[in-house]
Amino acid sequence: MAGLTSTRDDIKYGFAVGRVRVLQAKLLSRSVFERLIDAPDFAEQRRVLSETAFGRYLEHAQTAEDVERALDASLGDLYGEFLLEAGLPEAVVRFFRLPYDYRNLRAALKTRVLGVGPPALSALGTVELSAFSGAGEGLPGEMAAILTAWDEAEEQPLLADLEAEVDHALFEALAGEAKRSRVVFLRELITLRIDLATIRVLLRANAKRLSAAAVRAALIDGGTKRLRDLAAEVGRMDAEELAEAIIGARAVAGLEIRDLLDLDRYDLVAGALEVQRMASARMAPSGAEPVLAYVLAREGEVVALRTVLVGRLVGLDREAVRERLRGLL
Numbered sequence: 001m002a003g004l005t006s007t008r009d010d011i012k013y014g015f016a017v018g019r020v021r022v023l024q025a026k027l028l029s030r031s032v033f034e035r036l037i038d039a040p041d042f043a044e045q046r047r048v049l050s051e052t053a054f055g056r057y058l059e060h061a062q063t064a065e066d067v068e069r070a071l072d073a074s075l076g077d078l079y080g081e082f083l084l085e086a087g088l089p090e091a092v093v094r095f096f097r098l099p100y101d102y103r104n105l106r107a108a109l110k111t112r113v114l115g116v117g118p119p120a121l122s123a124l125g126t127v128e129l130s131a132f133s134g135a136g137e138g139l140p141g142e143m144a145a146i147l148t149a150w151d152e153a154e155e156q157p158l159l160a161d162l163e164a165e166v167d168h169a170l171f172e173a174l175a176g177e178a179k180r181s182r183v184v185f186l187r188e189l190i191t192l193r194i195d196l197a198t199i200r201v202l203l204r205a206n207a208k209r210l211s212a213a214a215v216r217a218a219l220i221d222g223g224t225k226r227l228r229d230l231a232a233e234v235g236r237m238d239a240e241e242l243a244e245a246i247i248g249a250r251a252v253a254g255l256e257i258r259d260l261l262d263l264d265r266y267d268l269v270a271g272a273l274e275v276q277r278m279a280s281a282r283m284a285p286s287g288a289e290p291v292l293a294y295v296l297a298r299e300g301e302v303v304a305l306r307t308v309l310v311g312r313l314v315g316l317d318r319e320a321v322r323e324r325l326r327g328l329l
Contacts, residue, residue, distance in 0.1 A: 016086035016291040023082075024282065024294060026053055028301055033325065036308045037318050045309060054305065064310045071302045076124055078298050088291070091181035095174060096295060100125035102170040105143050108132040109162050113150045142169055164218060171197070171220045183288045185281055189296075192277060194223035195251045196270045202230055203263060206242045209235045224251035268326045275300065275328065304328045 032048065039045045042062075049055050057070040083093045100122045111117030121129045131138030136147040146165055150157050171194055178186035197220050205215040215231040226249040233245065243260035252273065259269040278300070281293035304325060311321045 013088075013286070013288050013291050016082075016088065017286055019082070019086065020290050020294045024297075027297055028052060028305075033304060033308060036305075037312075037321050037325075039312075042309070042313055045312070049305075058309075064313045067306065067309045067313065071306055072122060072124060075299065075302055078295065079124065083295065086291070089181055091177045092183065092186070092288075092292065094126060095177040095181065095186055096299070097124060097126050098173050098177065099170060101127045101143070102166055102173070104129065104132050105139075105146060105169075106163065106166045108136075109147055109166065110159070112147065113157060113162060114159065142173075167197070168220055171222065175222050183292065185289045185292055189274075189277065191223055192252065192274065194220050195227055196273065198223050198227045199246055199252065199255075199260070200263070200266065200270070202227070202234055202242065202246065203239075203260060203266060205231075206234045206237065206239065207263075211235070224249065227251045271328055272326070300328060 032052070035048050036045050039048060046055075046058050046061065049058055054070075054074055057074045058067065061067050061070050079093070079097060083096060102125075104119070104121045104125055104127070107117075107119030107121060111119045119132070121132060123129060127140070127143070128138060132147070136144040139147060146169055149165070150162075171190070175187075175190050175194070178190045201215065201218045201220075205218065210218075212232045212234060215234045216228075219228055219231060227246065230242070230245055230249065234242070237245065239261055240257065243257040246260055247255060247257060254273050254276070255269065259266055278293045278296045281289040282297065284290050284293075307324050307328065308321055311324065312318075316324075
């Protein structure tokens with residue numbers, strides 16, 4: 001049966017794999033990012049990118065807002081010209097586009113509950129932007145429930161509570177699409193992301209000495225049970241003991257104790273572990289992995305470009321930008 005499934009995947013993804021083998025060579029190299037960081041100004045950065053796939057999007061960009069719009073446009077074309085035209089399963093396409101729906105939900109929720117706004121919404125999701133206004137009548141049930149959850153609240157919720165609610169719903173939605181896709185790589189990837197998020201919750205909670213009940217409420221469903229079980233121990237251990245316990249759970253390979261003793265370092269290492277997983281998937285000879293890893297690599301490329309271009313435009317020095325890039329490349 002496994003051989004039959006592999007053969008079917010080879011046929012289903014065959015056309016897309018062929019395109020990926022060509023497109024992979026056009027991904028930006030580390031040396032390009034070094035040139036972008038070292039460039040004296042934005043005009044030179046645009047010149048460096050002029051002969052890449054991003055050149056036409058950034059040709060007329062002048063401000064950080066222009067860069068954001070240009071990079072979103074590049075992703076829109078990636079989804080429209082690659083994901084859809086390659087004939088990938090609907091669940092796979094939704095896996096990549098759902099995060100933008102929840103980013104829009106987060107923005108609309110901040111406006112509705114906290115008075116922050118107006119929200120900057122992205123057209124890269126699956127839901128019409130007009131659905132995020134009013135009472136969210138056009139939103140899927142789960143998203144509409146989140147948008148209106150605090151309408152009758154007597155006290156304004158904390159921003160962290162809003163963020164956590166949206167994050168939980170997003171991970172649940174992604175896990176559902178990964179399962180429906182029947183792509184092992186996507187299921188493994190979402191499990192890795194949940195485990196990395198769980199570790200971050202444990203580290204933050206232990207530093208703040210939160211109760212076990214508060215920690216469990218903050219955890220995202222899914223992931224490795226051995227990690228979730230550590231919620232009961234948070235607050236009873238010092239930082240190094242918790243780090244040893246996390247390593248001992250053997251949920252995420254590649255972590256060292258020193259990576260868990262500083263949250264900033266952990267965030268960089270966590271990003272690097274995702275990048276490594278995607279890099280290994282690109283090496284697969286056929287099937288879903290190289291196709292999906294390419295799309296993820298393009299998304300990561302946009303994140304890295306945003307970090308460099310916007311970072312320099314708003315005045316970050318070169319070393320600060322380099323530090324932010326660690327784990328993204």
